[in-house]
Every structure is written in structure tokens, then in C-alpha cells.
Amino acid sequence: MNKNYFNWLIKSRKISILFFILIYIAFQLIPFSTFDSYSAKDTFVTSANIGCFLSMLMTVALPVFLFSYIHRKSSADMFLSMPVSRREQLITNLVFTWLMSYGSFFIGTTLVWVARTLNVIPVRMWLSLQVFTAFALIVLILVHSAVYNLANSIFDGIVMIGAYALLPAIAGLSVTSFLYSMIAGKNVPDDSFVNQLGTFLSPLAMSFINIGAILEPDYSDATFNYYYLIPMIMFAIIAAALLKLNFINRKAERAGQISDNPLSYPFIINIYLVLILLDLAWTVVSDGPEDLLFFYLLLFFIYVISSFVYKRTLKISVRPIAFFVCACILTIGFARVGWITEGFGLSNLPYNLFSEPYLYYEYRADAKIENLGEDTAARDDANENAAKDYAQVNFTLEIPADRKDEYKNIIDLMEDYRHKSKSNFYTRDIGDESSVYFEVYNKMDKDTYRYDNYYSYSSTSPLSEKELLEISKYCSINVDVYNYGKDSDGDYYIDDSNEMSLTEFIARRSSAK
Amino acid sequence: MLKIEHLSKNFGKKEVLKDLNLTVANKSIVGLVGINGAGKSTLLRSIAGVYAPEQGSITLDGRSTYTDMSAKKEIAFVSDDAYFPMGATINSTKLYYQCMYNFDEAAYQKYLNMFKLDPKASIATFSKGMKRRVSLIFALSIHAKLLLLDEAYDGLEPIARLHFKNALTDLLEDEDVSVIISSHSLKELEDICDSFAMLENGNIMTGGDLSESKEHINKYQLAFRDPHTREDFRDFDILQYENEGQVYKLVIRGDSDDIEARLRAMDPMLLNILPVNFEELFIYELESRGERV
Numbered sequence: 001m002n003k004n005y006f007n008w009l010i011k012s013r014k015i016s017i018l019f020f021i022l023i024y025i026a027f028q029l030i031p032f033s034t035f036d037s038y039s040a041k042d043t044f045v046t047s048a049n050i051g052c053f054l055s056m057l058m059t060v061a062l063p064v065f066l067f068s069y070i071h072r073k074s075s076a077d078m079f080l081s082m083p084v085s086r087r088e089q090l091i092t093n094l095v096f097t098w099l100m101s102y103g104s105f106f107i108g109t110t111l112v113w114v115a116r117t118l119n120v121i122p123v124r125m126w127l128s129l130q131v132f133t134a135f136a137l138i139v140l141i142l143v144h145s146a147v148y149n150l151a152n153s154i155f156d157g158i159v160m161i162g163a164y165a166l167l168p169a170i171a172g173l174s175v176t177s178f179l180y181s182m183i184a185g186k187n188v189p190d191d192s193f194v195n196q197l198g199t200f201l202s203p204l205a206m207s208f209i210n211i212g213a214i215l216e217p218d219y220s221d222a223t224f225n226y227y228y229l230i231p232m233i234m235f236a237i238i239a240a241a242l243l244k245l246n247f248i249n250r251k252a253e254r255a256g257q258i259s260d261n262p263l264s265y266p267f268i269i270n271i272y273l274v275l276i277l278l279d280l281a282w283t284v285v286s287d288g289p290e291d292l293l294f295f296y297l298l299l300f301f302i303y304v305i306s307s308f309v310y311k312r313t314l315k316i317s318v319r320p321i322a323f324f325v326c327a328c329i330l331t332i333g334f335a336r337v338g339w340i341t342e343g344f345g346l347s348n349l350p351y352n353l354f355s356e357p358y359l360y361y362e363y364r365a366d367a368k369i370e371n372l373g374e375d376t377a378a379r380d381d382a383n384e385n386a387a388k389d390y391a392q393v394n395f396t397l398e399i400p401a402d403r404k405d406e407y408k409n410i411i412d413l414m415e416d417y418r419h420k421s422k423s424n425f426y427t428r429d430i431g432d433e434s435s436v437y438f439e440v441y442n443k444m445d446k447d448t449y450r451y452d453n454y455y456s457y458s459s460t461s462p463l464s465e466k467e468l469l470e471i472s473k474y475c476s477i478n479v480d481v482y483n484y485g486k487d488s489d490g491d492y493y494i495d496d497s498n499e500m501s502l503t504e505f506i507a508r509r510s511s512a513k
Numbered sequence: 514m515l516k517i518e519h520l521s522k523n524f525g526k527k528e529v530l531k532d533l534n535l536t537v538a539n540k541s542i543v544g545l546v547g548i549n550g551a552g553k554s555t556l557l558r559s560i561a562g563v564y565a566p567e568q569g570s571i572t573l574d575g576r577s578t579y580t581d582m583s584a585k586k587e588i589a590f591v592s593d594d595a596y597f598p599m600g601a602t603i604n605s606t607k608l609y610y611q612c613m614y615n616f617d618e619a620a621y622q623k624y625l626n627m628f629k630l631d632p633k634a635s636i637a638t639f640s641k642g643m644k645r646r647v648s649l650i651f652a653l654s655i656h657a658k659l660l661l662l663d664e665a666y667d668g669l670e671p672i673a674r675l676h677f678k679n680a681l682t683d684l685l686e687d688e689d690v691s692v693i694i695s696s697h698s699l700k701e702l703e704d705i706c707d708s709f710a711m712l713e714n715g716n717i718m719t720g721g722d723l724s725e726s727k728e729h730i731n732k733y734q735l736a737f738r739d740p741h742t743r744e745d746f747r748d749f750d751i752l753q754y755e756n757e758g759q760v761y762k763l764v765i766r767g768d769s770d771d772i773e774a775r776l777r778a779m780d781p782m783l784l785n786i787l788p789v790n791f792e793e794l795f796i797y798e799l800e801s802r803g804e805r806v
Contacts, residue, residue, distance in 0.1 A: 004612045005613070072596065084582065085582055
């Protein structure tokens, strides 16, 4: 770090710094406007969350502000000719950003803690929060600085930060889309790499999850993930290497040029394209291309406009068009392979029925009144052809692990149905609709809202009445009968439903005949 | 002493400076001239340590101007497009130079008075010439051993130019400083520079002591009874040749006494020798280069 440069950074901005710290602390004190001693902990948590949000915002804003001089020719002349080496400039800028973002957080949270919440927030929690936040802010500052330095102009730098911040979400969306379209049961374990891909790619998400786990261990869905520290450290190392390449060894003449660094626009535009195309490809292969042609066309236009923004010219060349077409073909081909291999084999992963003390089978189907084993799609469409009365059958079968022997027969029945559902998923005709929702999951105890090993099967046929009667020996099965009526204009509408048990339904249906 | 050896600099595939060599002695003022795009600003930025040399080296008293921060501290670079942060005043800019350089408050006050600028006014409201004056005030106030002035006179009105020339002359008298000035105003450079370097296509086309160079190139007006052609003057290093009737105007490079003697041997009716100024020197050199190309 360069002392002279650091002094200049502080002295030249002392009023702004002071003003900012005061504003920052004022924001953190907002929750105290409704303070009461019973919810002191909540007040601290809200205050700390506000601080986290503001500090993380600063990890974006300050690098943009401090490194902007490399993006303008005139300021590059001034700052790169000053007697401070690039390495020292880099370290000083990073340290200044960290001191501002973490320093404000430290002052704010300490003030709140010492002033009103000392008795409800244990020292251990406060310390964990400080240590992890200090670490997370270092990682975020490095990552955001590295991403900003990939570009050659301020605008492009800001676009890069936004694009890289959103990239994990797009990747996560593609994974979710893959799970829903390609995997029968849609389950891949929550803690698997595939399921956490989006989180692993986002130091911001990992930071927020772990800070949430420190602040609210009782409510947070996840406990503090120590294994997040590894990808975060890896991100920091990669960012440091990129900063060496794009700041210390940067060619000053890049200022104001188009951002053609391989990791800036060329990478961002193409990775976004591929991920969104994959999103579409999963659906094209599993559900057919209907309704998606418009999205392909829209994506093409967005892709072309992005190229214009990147190259700052309205010239269209053949290369990106060819790349787009090839990417479409390859992603659909890849998705096809995924379909043939039943989600690259992921749908055949072994599972443990009783990984938790309770096993649940949840079922819902819109069935024909005359035969509950036959599906109907006629529910909400109040048109003449579809307006037929139907019955919605639903049940939740709860099986305690310690009594699983008593439930052996029903478990076998449900597991057979599960295998049939899985098989149906891959053999159904494209466009076939199903109203059946069949879910299997585990719980720690009956009353908790949390569940694990969640499997959800759609595109299957309903359980037969014989099977339903067998199941009704172990749990109650509800049947809601929906009748269509006709209003004065002759339009169909759904009357209130009649709710009854399965046996009652069968009895009523027999008497009606 | 500034020493540039085999300096090359590329912008992508474009070679802007090619195997350039230049030495600037202490207490000398070098005028850097060349057509637009010749590489003047690139050379100054390379010397200032903004651009990394692709090949070769630039040293100030034996220290690299790119990697050695003690050398950089002794270089004042006034860019052709000076940067001042948003809302900056002369007072706030002073802080930067105080923190980074060997800032001399007395010298600063002297030049501030000389250039008559309000230190509290926002620089954003200044004209181009006033901004140039701000840059010059700070460049002159940091005890630099090497002053790099890109388009030094750009935007300066005549009085400010005069003040600046005087300030530079005083500085050279008092301190061990070298100056490299690039400008398109060759007349201004002629008044102040003791040597020059002419850049073309990224290399020093010609250079050296300005007075000597000017002495070495002269205009000769001749009149002959018999018609002559350019071929008759083939033994001279002609930079420019013009003929109207019996009158011949030639710009010839070489020792003027020797050339005069040889021309007189051709028995002219009239022979006048006229000196060239820096601007003409530049034009003739460029034209002669063009002919050779």
C-alpha cells in the first residue's frame, strides 16, 4: 500500500467520507425507531442486514469510483504517470474500499450492539458476524474490482458487474429448468453440486446465506456453510489473478476502447446466450417447440443488439449469426441426449425412503367422476366442450419410520406407482397433459414446515379406484366434486365444490346411478 | 539525462513507435515535432510511464521511467487532455501534488500569481487555455527533472505564452531540468528550444541542435543566363527545387560556405542566401522525406 496515495484518497474525500459514514449509521439506526426490549434481537438483525446490504453495495460502487481513471485517457495520463506503482495503486484502492465498507459496518453494528442489544446478542454471534463479514467483503471487493477492470470504459465496466452478478442466477435458472424438464421427480439432492450451482457461482449469494445463518440460525433454511469458504477463497484468488492481468499489467491504451477482453463482452454475451438456449432446449425436448419460436426470435434480436453495444457499431457480420444457429442446434442436441439418458442418469440416483423420521406421499388428481382412475383436464376452462363435472382426489399419507413395517404393503404400492410415474415421464407423448401431482418427501417431525428429499412427479396417470381404496385404509382421502353451472348469459362457471371422503363419494355415485 | 533506446510501442497490430532512440541532455529544451499521428503523444506518454514499452528502454539518469517510482517522481507530464476530477479547484488539485510530488509552495504561489487564476474557482468553469495554465502551474511547482509538455501552447493566449516561456527559461537557469515540448506551433518552439526531434512514422526522422540544423539548411535564390535543369544540381542535397524563368529557388542541405562556393562556380547572375526558420526546416525535411518515400 502507498501511504501518500492513501493519504490523498482520504484527505481529498474527507467530507464525503464523513458524510457517508453518518448516513450509513443513520440507516442502520432506522430499526430503532420502533425499538422494544422484547424484540431487541430482531432490531439488531434488521440493523445488521441493512449494514450488510449497504456494505455490499459499496463493494460495487467504490471500485467503480476508484478504478474509473483507467477507463478515461485523460485520467489514465494523470494517475498512471504518478509516482505510485500499479501494484501499490491496486492495493491502496482495495484497502480503501475495504476500510470504507467494513469500517462502516463495524462502527454501525458495534454501536447498535453496545447501545441496546448487548444482553440479547451473544459475543460469539457478534464476533462471527464481524469475522465473516470482513472476509466476505474482501472477496466481494476483489471480485467486483476484477470484473470492473475487465472492461475498457466506465459504462462497460458497470455492465460487466451487473452481468457477472446476474450470471449465477441465469445458471441457476437453467439448472432449475433442467430439473423440471429432464428429471422425473425433479429431485436432485438439495446439497448436490447441480442444485447449488447458482449459489456456488455467486460470492454474493454465499455471503448473504452465511450472514443470514449467523444472524438468524433459528429461521434460516441453512446452517452456516463452512464449505462455502472454499469457493469464496477460490473466487478471491481468481479475482486477484485477473487484477494482476487487467490492472497491474494493463495496457493504458485500452482506455476508452471497445471491451474486447475475452472475459468481458465476448464471454458474457455468449455464456448468456448458451444458458438461455439451454433453458429453452430443455423445454423444447420435453414439451415440444410450440410457443418457443417467438422466444428464439426474441433471443436472436437481443443477441444482435448486445453485439452492437459491444462493438459500438450497427454492422452485422455472419460470424455471430452462424454462432447463434450452431448454439441453437448444439443445445437442442445436448438436451436430446439429456432426455435419452433420463437426465444424464440423474433421475436414477438412489434414494433413502427414511432419511428422516417421517415419510410423506402427497397426491392430487383431477379425475372423471365416473372413474377416479381416469384423468381430466377440464377444470378451469369454462367452455362448452371442457365444461364437465369432475372430482379432485387428494390425500397425504404419513408414514413414521419407526412403524414402517406396518405400512410395508402400502409403501410397496406407492413405490410401484412412483416407478410408473417416472416411466410415464419419459414415455409420454409430447403435448400430453396431466392433472396429477404426486409428491414424496421426508420430514424431521410432523409439525415442521421444512422437508427434505422432495420428489415431485407430474405427467403421470391417476391412481386407480382400487388403489385409492387400499390407500384409504391408511389415511383419509378427500374427494372434491366440482359441478359446472350456467349463468344467465349462458356462460359456464364452476359451482362451489362438494367435499367428501372417498367412501362417501363412491356411495353417493352408486346411489346416483 | 533522459535516454531512450530502441523503443517500440504497438497499439494492437499498429506499430506506433519503431526502434526509437533519443537522448535529452540536462538543461536542454527539446522541441518534439511531427505531423498528426506521428507518435508524439505516444512517445511522451511512454516517457511519462503511462505506456509500457513493448521493446527497448526509457531511463532518466539510469532509472526506468516505467518501473522506478523515484524516476517518476521527477517527471512532470502535462497531457494534451488534462484531467481534473469533478468539482476540482486549484486548491483541491494542489493536495494531489502535495501528496505525490516534491511540491514547492513558494514556486506554486509565484506561478499562480503569474498566470492570474482564482485558486478557489471550479476548474470545470475554466476555458481550455485556463485549464492548460493550471496544469503548467503544477508542472512547474514540483521540482521535476524532466518536464513533458504535450501541445504545450494549445489554448494559451500570447501573454500567457510569454509568461510560460519566461517561466521555463527561469526554471532552466535555476534548476537541473530538461524539457520536451511537443507543439504544432513551431514558431513558438523555435524561440525556446535548443534542440529538436522530428518524428515520422514512429521514428526520429531527424533531430539535433536547432541552430546547427538551421544553419545546415539554407534557401538559395539564383539566376542564370542559360536555362538549367534540376539535373544540373544533382551533386547538392536538394530539399526543395523551384524554377521560374531564369530564377531558381533551391533549399539545400549542407555546409553553406561550401555550397555557396560550388554554386558560384556555376556562374550565376545572382546568388542570395537566406536562412530558414524552424517551420520551414520542418516542411522541407518532411517534403524531402516524401520524395524519397
